Amino acid sequence: MNQNLILEAEGLYHVYESSALDGNVVALRGLHVKVRPGEAVAVVGPSGSGKSTLLKCLGGLMKPSAGNVAFQGRQINRLTGAELVELRQDTVSFIFQDANLLPDMNALDNVAQPLRHQGTSAANARKKAEALLERLGMAGRSRGMPAQLSGGEQQRVAIARALITNPKLILADEPTGALDPITSREVLSLFAKLHQEEEVAFLLVTHSREVASFADRSLELREGRFIAQHGNDVDISDLSSTRELIIDETGTMTLPPEVLTQLGGPGKFEMEVDDEEQILNLTRSDRGELEDYGERGSLVLAGVCPACKHIYDDNSQECPSCGSSRPMVINSEP
Ligand SMILES: Nc1ncnc2c1ncn2[C@@H]1O[C@H](COP(=O)(O)OP(=O)(O)OP(=O)(O)O)[C@@H](O)[C@H]1O
């Protein structure tokens, strides 16, 4: 594992085992992730695509079914529990989809606690916590208990708690999802400042255009696979406009469904590699073994969402009603 990377993950798979009739859920299907020090990376993708699962595996909160995760070149599955806690304290902070505060401590002590763990005196830790809460517009609420705070207030406390230790990497799951637009902008500008001035690295999961545009690049996740990458000009309402396809370390390329449609669906292709120009040419060749598709018709985007039965009237890639990825089906029309 590369020590020059703040975070590196190789071949991550995760299966949620279930004895239910619908069986196991494969949430991650062989993901590789690299984050350089000071880099901000977003992961975008529809509901259920595996974003939270990925973040939990990357943060060492959940053991992936297979694969490795390393912080600064140190593989976390080789560390003892105590070593992992120490490495995490020094390197990485989390912001979850739901705030996850300690319920028996007020806001101020929730924020001060990670510093106390590192050995800072109570008075000093409280002073820093107070200042950070004030920056996040929470000065008047710092003595509130989590249960007495609104969802947005709890999230701001969670963000202050994540920032207080000056981590080198912040892993965040929809960090502004529970915030109003003004607080959300405030949090993002704080993130941007940390990113630009203090070179904090970020890996954030988001549906938000603003959050994604703060990142240096965005990885597009669909059904547990990265299907593409986007630069910092990403428009998440139209991902196809900025899409760069990814070929990962195993040589696997996953095509977005609509690109596969453009190619005429699955099939056999002749391949020509131009080393100099770095071009890979694919030409559809023998349809012999795939006549089946020819007879049954080509693949098209499904007309009806299999999850919630929404009827599509456009070319959108995910269901506007439930967020599921839109599958391909055999075109039954002649
Ligand atoms: N504890 C669990 N047990 C079984 N299946 C799970 C569990 N948690 C998540 N899943 C399934 O794994 C897949 C990925 O879920 P995940 O929570 O990672 O998605 P997500 O991209 O974070 O979605 P959202 O945007 O709605 O938060 C989904 O199909 C989900 O139903």
Ligand SMILES: [Mg+2]
């Ligand atoms: Mg999630």
